[in-house]
Amino acid sequence: MKVLLVGSGGREHVLAWKLSQSKKLKQLYCAPGNPGTAQHGKNIDIADTDIDGLVKFAVEKKVDLAIIGPEDPLAAGIVDALNKEGIKAFGPTGDAAALEGDKAFSKKLMQDNAIPTAEAQVFENFEDAKTYIASRDSGLVVKAAGLAKGKGVYVIDDPAEAILIAEKILNDGLFGEAGNKIVVEEKLLGQEASILAFVDGRNIYVMESAQDHKPIGEGDTGLNTGGMGAYTPAPIVTEKLLDQIQREVLVPTIDGLNRIGAPYRGILYAGLMMTAGGPKVLEFNVRFGDPEAQPILMRLQSDLLDVMLAVCDGTLDQQTLKWDPRPAVCVVMSSGGYPEDYEKGKVITGIEEAEALGDVKVFHAGTKEDNGNIVTSGGRVLGVTAVGNTVKEAQARAYEACEKIHFDGAYYRKDIADKAIK
């Protein structure tokens, strides 16, 4: 089969690596890809948001399947555009991708289907938002409704500050059109977990739980990032909780989408808060998480291409997936300064030495090739991922691997997966 993989991050490298293990794969194209995906396929210089360009390429090359990694092209309807040209595509249609692309839509779907989530109100007008926020006396969360690269969410204890943020988003265009609407919701307390599932419109296959680490600093301090590390499984999500999440969250979400004529196919990712009152949805994503995909897919032993085709064909119930029972931990190495300003172009050494440890894979994210060297080109640079017999062993191996890798200004959190060990 000929496959086109869209995206260029660590998620796309692990997808390319996993797909390349399929006997069915004849040719992999990655648009635009990175030096990691180039180890497994041919990188094509088309941006992941250039829908016309991607569709044209897929038609020209007669690709059998397009796999969409990131949320922006999904929300913009790339799957609809590909399907229209007769190209099979892995990922939800634009309507269904609104689950991530429009937090107001997503909240309404949850409210209509009694899916446990934070109480919330949606505002387009600042004066209304102000009146509502001023009437609240507990912690609040203000969210831009559209896609804002994970930066559009503010967890705030002081209502006066929440009013200022609401004004910046609604009146001052802080996030452009993504901030035409805001969702103001109650602040939930608890530990977070990510549950990812393959969904084929009807059938749901839940993968093992994972936990991300969003803030830049150890002990979850400092600014939020795209994610500084992840591990799987997350011991906080017991079998019983996983059943509850499937029953109370995943099934009614898929049913609710079917009822409004937006059947869901692809990866459904529920970001959850494990509150004293049970699991509640913080957000939905319509794709693999980055960096959750790295440790989760490192444990997948089945053919990913088969599973993805089954999702597109509505035959997921005929698939049995095999997983490595051992836990996996991914530590993200980032450029010094990230998520604020950072320098690029630093030469990276030691990747081979790290992988030589065994049970270690180093996934590229913000890297590029430059005169035969691999250099840094983004904030999150590498996802150093290891499996081990226990979380502790996987963690120790991941950190041993990080110590072998060098670039100027390299930074990583030293406490990834500590929560699973305590």
Ligand code: AMP
């Ligand atoms: P979101 O993109 O909506 O998942 O929000 C990003 C992060 O903000 C989450 O991973 C949580 O850490 C935090 N967050 C979002 N909503 C809430 C909430 N209602 N209560 C507490 N924290 C939240």
Ligand code: GLY
């Ligand atoms: N790791 C969180 C996300 O991919 O949105």
